[in-house]
Amino acid sequence: MKKIEWRDICAEDEKIHLAYLKLDRRSFAPKHHHDFYECFLVESGKGKHEIKGKSYDLKRGDMYFMQPEDVHCVMGNGTRPLTIINLAVEEQCFIDICRIIPELRELWGKVSLTSKQFPGLTQSFREVVTETSLTSNGALEASHLLSQWLILTKKDGGSLSDLKLPDWLSTALSEVRHPDNLRIGLPKLFSLCHKSPEHVSRVFSQKLQMSPSCWLGRERINWASRLLKTTQMNILEISLECGFESSSYFHRTFKKWQQCTPFQFRKDLAQVQGRS
Numbered sequence: 493m494k495k496i497e498w499r500d501i502c503a504e505d506e507k508i509h510l511a512y513l514k515l516d517r518r519s520f521a522p523k524h525h526h527d528f529y530e531c532f533l534v535e536s537g538k539g540k541h542e543i544k545g546k547s548y549d550l551k552r553g554d555m556y557f558m559q560p561e562d563v564h565c566v567m568g569n570g571t572r573p574l575t576i577i578n579l580a581v582e583e584q585c586f587i588d589i590c591r592i593i594p595e596l597r598e599l600w601g602k603v604s605l606t607s608k609q610f611p612g613l614t615q616s617f618r619e620v621v622t623e624t625s626l627t628s629n630g631a632l633e634a635s636h637l638l639s640q641w642l643i644l645t646k647k648d649g650g651s652l653s654d655l656k657l658p659d660w661l662s663t664a665l666s667e668v669r670h671p672d673n674l675r676i677g678l679p680k681l682f683s684l685c686h687k688s689p690e691h692v693s694r695v696f697s698q699k700l701q702m703s704p705s706c707w708l709g710r711e712r713i714n715w716a717s718r719l720l721k722t723t724q725m726n727i728l729e730i731s732l733e734c735g736f737e738s739s740s741y742f743h744r745t746f747k748k749w750q751q752c753t754p755f756q757f758r759k760d761l762a763q764v765q766g767r768s
Contacts, residue, residue: 495527512577514576515573516574524565525563528583529557532578533577533605534554535577536574544760548602550574556601556602661692709745710749713750
C-alpha cells in the first residue's frame with residue numbers, strides 16, 4: 493500500500509496541485525492513501541473507482557472528494573481512455589480555507605454533475621491551471637476553485653452569497669466540534685446557536701441540506717474515526733466518548749458515514765500502516 497506525501501509531488505511552496513490523468517484498460521492509479529486532501533472530476537471516458545473496500549463505476553461528470561486517510565484507486569475500463577482532472581490541496585491550506593468557507597467540509601463523497609453544471613466546472617479548472625503558478629497565491633486560487641465546486645454541486649444552482657453561513661451558525665459549528673460539546677449533542681448545539689431549535693433546523697436545511705441531528709452524527713463519526721486511528725481505546729469506549737449511549741446506534745451511524753464497521757475501519761487502517 494503506497495502512501496503519497498505532499499513533498500513527493502509538490503514543491504515546498506506549493507499549496508495546490510492540478511494534474512490531468514489518462515487511463516486505459518491496461519493502466520490504473522494503484523491503491524494508495526496520502527497526507528493531503530484530494531478531489532477529481534471525470535472529464536471523459538469510463539472507469540472504476542475503488543474506495544473504502546467498495547468499487548463504483550465512473551462516467552463523465554462524476555466527482556469524488558477524498559480525505560487524507562481514504563484508501564482508493566482508479567482504473568479505466570472503457571474503449572476510450574478515462575480522462576480525469578485531479579486537484580490536491582495541502583492539508584493546512586485546506587484547513588485554513590475551511591475557516592473562511594466552512595461549507596467546504598460538506599463536500600466529502602461522490603457528486604454527479606448535470607450536463608449544465610459540467611462545463612462551468614471544467615472551465616474553472618482550466619482557468620486555475622493556465623492563470624496561476626499555484627504557489628504564493630495557492631490558497632486563494634484553491635479557495636476560488638473549491639467555492640465554484642460548492643456552487644455547482646448545489647441542487648438549486650445558487651450563488652456564493654447563498655452558501656455563506658450566518659455568523660451565529662458558523663461560530664456554533666466551530667465550538668460544538670469540541671469533544672466535550674459533541675458528547676452533549678443537540679442540546680449543546682442549540683444552546684451555542686442562541687436560537688430556537690425550530691429556527692436552527694430551518695437554517696440547517698437551507699444552508700447545509702441536512703438536519704442538525706444528521707450533521708451532529710457525522711461530526712461524531714469524524715471524531716470517532718480519529719480516535720480509532722490515533723488511540724488504543726476499544727470501540728465501546730470510543731462510542732461513549734463520542735456521545736453514543738447505544739452501541740448498536742453507534743455502529744449503524746458509523747457504517748452510514750464510513751461504509752464499514754468501526755472494527756473493519758481500524759483493521760483496514762492497521763493494514764495500510766503496516767504496508768506503508
